Amino acid sequence: MNHDSSLVNRLTARLIAGELRPGGRLSETSLAKEFDVSRNTLREAFRVLGEQGLVTHIPHRGVSVASPSTADVVDIYRVRHHVECSVLEHAPRNHPNAAQMEAAVEVAEKSAAEENWLEVGTANMAFHNAVVSLSDSRRLMRSFSNVLAELRLAFLKVEVLDFLHAPFIERNREVLEVYRTESPAAAAAKLGTYLGDSERQVLGAYARAGQD
Amino acid sequence: MNHDSSLVNRLTARLIAGELRPGGRLSETSLAKEFDVSRNTLREAFRVLGEQGLVTHIPHRGVSVASPSTADVVDIYRVRHHVECSVLEHAPRNHPNAAQMEAAVEVAEKSAAEENWLEVGTANMAFHNAVVSLSDSRRLMRSFSNVLAELRLAFLKVEVLDFLHAPFIERNREVLEVYRTESPAAAAAKLGTYLGDSERQVLGAYARAGQD
DNA sequence: TAGCACCTATTGTTCAACAAACATAGACGC
């Protein structure tokens, strides 16, 4: 929020890039030095990130990268179900932003071919953000993309980006096709089961990793 | 976020109480003096409130109370439609939090009898927060209550708290009864038309007040 | 009236300092 909030952007970039591990503490003095800002400015950015859920703040114990628990994952998927499905179900049939969904699917497919799984994850996020953008609601978009960013931290936590994302690329395309050729309602239904499966996958990975 | 974030709470209280008018500027030095905190800590609180949408921050121009435009109102009601209706539709039949909905309706009825319209507005917020709480999702609750707080600023902006809220008290009760005795889906449908009517009322008030 | 330089108030940001809470390690008693 300082200047043009580029500090928040820089921090966010590092967080979703996985350079700072979930649960890792973010020391004020060292990060301030690293980003060449004052401690006070950094703290302002921390408040923003905390409100977005990317960072956890415990009084007198500092800030650490959010480390979603299984309960958090369940909660996040609840949000996804309600928001994504509702938006898709009530979306107009030929919303222009379907092009963004299309683009995201293509990027995901290309990145998967190159086995760049981090990029696949980013493209996946872009796809689902595009779905929510069909609502034409800034606020829904903002809240939702925060939640998705948090979910990415969950993926980073269990470190299995590859096979978690791979099977879902084509399902993204399926949802898109059904939305285009059949109906938004049918696409929403498909997306619903999709999300259920995805959630199960993530929770399974959590269980295997022995995470709470 | 400082100490136990009571500063944010104090500021929020004043905002939703209408003591600071929508669009009104929040001077750092004067507010810092008023709340007896330093300018830096106040700025941290501002970042939180800005992220919650209660406050608008323009670089080098400072912070002002959010003053929702008609476009914002439309956006807010989009969120309400998607979130409230979806949650209610998929809520289990006898969710314990229905008691909170009941309680909110009763407070609203009592406050309406006393013509305490600000309290009616608060109870109305509590009712709809209770609806969303049926999702059992912390994140959905948090995001949604932020949006509702923003909507309250919209009400404050056009200064017609009374007749805007009054007709909707009994409709809250109707939704609750349908949810209990019929089905969540039927209640969701009723809530949908409810929200449409409510939105039209607010936009009408905006038009009459000549607000953008 | 339009354009321009100047001035002023406010924000953006930094720094240094201190109080308060926490974490660690060692001393102590059992």
Add this chain to the structure above:
DNA sequence: GCGTCTATGTTTGTTGAACAATAGGTGCTA
């Protein structure tokens, strides 16, 4: 050995002062 207490060092919470940078207003000039 084990837990508890205390001393110490570290980190956060918060402050006040300072200065740079910007927006907005003022008055001048043409």
